Amino acid sequence: MSHSPSLPDRPTLNLDPDMPVDERLAALREHYVDVSRVHDELSDQLETVRARQSDLREEVTDLQEENEALKTSSLYLATVEELTDDQVLLKQHGNNQEVLTDVSPRLYDKLEAGDRVAINDSFAIQTLLDAETDARAQAMEIAEKPTVTYEDIGGLESQIQEVREAVEDPLVNPEKFETVGIEPPTGVLLHGPPGTGKTMMAKAVANRTDATFIKMAGSELVQKFIGEGARLVRDLFELAAEREPAIIFIDEIDAIASKRTESKTSGDAEVQRTMMQLLSEMDGFDQRGDISIIAATNRFDMLDRAILRPGRFDRLIEVPEPDAGGRKQILSIHTRRMQLDAGVDLERIADDTDGFSGAEIESLATEAGMFAIREGRTEVANEDFEAALEKIEDEESPGTPIAFY
Numbered sequence: 001m002s003h004s005p006s007l008p009d010r011p012t013l014n015l016d017p018d019m020p021v022d023e024r025l026a027a028l029r030e031h032y033v034d035v036s037r038v039h040d041e042l043s044d045q046l047e048t049v050r051a052r053q054s055d056l057r058e059e060v061t062d063l064q065e066e067n068e069a070l071k072t073s074s075l076y077l078a079t080v081e082e083l084t085d086d087q088v089l090l091k092q093h094g095n096n097q098e099v100l101t102d103v104s105p106r107l108y109d110k111l112e113a114g115d116r117v118a119i120n121d122s123f124a125i126q127t128l129l130d131a132e133t134d135a136r137a138q139a140m141e142i143a144e145k146p147t148v149t150y151e152d153i154g155g156l157e158s159q160i161q162e163v164r165e166a167v168e169d170p171l172v173n174p175e176k177f178e179t180v181g182i183e184p185p186t187g188v189l190l191h192g193p194p195g196t197g198k199t200m201m202a203k204a205v206a207n208r209t210d211a212t213f214i215k216m217a218g219s220e221l222v223q224k225f226i227g228e229g230a231r232l233v234r235d236l237f238e239l240a241a242e243r244e245p246a247i248i249f250i251d252e253i254d255a256i257a258s259k260r261t262e263s264k265t266s267g268d269a270e271v272q273r274t275m276m277q278l279l280s281e282m283d284g285f286d287q288r289g290d291i292s293i294i295a296a297t298n299r300f301d302m303l304d305r306a307i308l309r310p311g312r313f314d315r316l317i318e319v320p321e322p323d324a325g326g327r328k329q330i331l332s333i334h335t336r337r338m339q340l341d342a343g344v345d346l347e348r349i350a351d352d353t354d355g356f357s358g359a360e361i362e363s364l365a366t367e368a369g370m371f372a373i374r375e376g377r378t379e380v381a382n383e384d385f386e387a388a389l390e391k392i393e394d395e396e397s398p399g400t401p402i403a404f405y
């Protein structure tokens with residue numbers, strides 16, 4: 001190594017047996033002095049090397065820490081749009097921001113338009129995602145702490161109560177179940193028309209329990225990640241185990257757990273494998289600790305009953321379309337940050353919106369706000385809600401299924 005100091009010459013001793021004794025003694029003394037000197041020199045060198053070793057050890061520890069920090073800090077995902085002469089045009093996922101960034105020639109050679117990459121805060125490419133990581137990152141939505149709370153959900157008091165008992169209590173007070181001597185439900189299935197607050201409820205429990213919220217959409221497993229469904233389901237449970245306490249939310253579970261159809265296409269076999277993986281993950285579930293599973297569907301009638309057996313999705317909660325009281329609450333929630341004219345009668349609007357889901361009521365409120373802006377007003381008036389209602393009703397052309405529940 002270039003840093004190592006050169007070793008001192010080894011002292012030599014030439015003792016001629018014919019030499020007189022006093023000369024041999026003198027030679028030995030001299031040799032002893034040489035050896036002592038070399039010993040001292042070597043000791044010094046050893047000390048220097050030890051000091052250097054300890055410096056290097058410290059450096060290694062620092063680098064390891066830095067490496068860990070780099071590995072654990074959050075990265076964003078982006079897609080390579082174009083490669084210019086020596087730069088890369090990226091589009092960040094989520095906000096669609098486009099950036100031009102420099103890359104090392106080594107990485108540049110590996111990149112192609114369409115590749116997905118992980119980038120840091122300064123848009124520097126950290127890694128090219130392989131198909132596996134890519135699918136995992138895309139198929140799952142992970143939120144450390146979703147912001148939705150029970151107060152943001154209108155009109156589902158009894159459903160919220162049931163969800164709290166079935167999911168929140170086992171996570172927060174597991175001893176309650178132990179004392180009584182019952183097993184908490186394994187999985188909770190929320191079923192009801194689209195846009196009625198099923199996802200919100202799952203997020204609100206995660207918020208309340210400080211659990212990581214991990215969402216996977218059943219439809220994406222079978223449409224987007226063909227051939228990878230079963231592996232992604234395994235990954236989903238593995239990830240939850242790494243992040244526990246965690247709430248796994250499987251949206252549109254009907255896409256992977258529908259009653260078996262007559263046809264025997266390869267697509268069906270794939271869906272079947274994905275469902276079998278889900279069932280086997282759930283069957284081996286009790287050792288998993290702080291993980292809860294919530295699934296949602298708006299096609300309850302289509303479900304394969306195998307997933308509803310005890311130990312699987314054994315707690316069913318119906319989330320219906322809101323009634324007038326519920327609609328009024330949802331309207332208040334979605335207009336609470338809006339400036340409303342004193343003439344706005346939420347009760348009347350709730351009566352006029354029979355058949356609307358929570359999501360549709362939210363768009364009604366936004367639409368009314370848009371009408372006010374268009375009129376140059378800052379307060380939203382009754383007429384804006386009326387105009388919004390008319391617009392939404394016009395858009396629902398006959399024959400378009402809003403809800404196929």
Ligand SMILES: Nc1ncnc2c1ncn2[C@@H]1O[C@H](COP(=O)(O)OP(=O)(O)OP(=O)(O)O)[C@@H](O)[C@H]1O
Nearest residue numbers: 152153154194195196197198199200330358359362
């Ligand atoms: N009960 C509700 N209270 C307040 N807002 C609601 C309610 N239901 C729906 N919303 C609004 O509609 C949006 C969509 O709701 P959510 O995603 O929870 O519906 P969902 O039942 O999971 O729908 P889907 O079956 O289509 O996945 C929410 O972000 C919220 O703004």
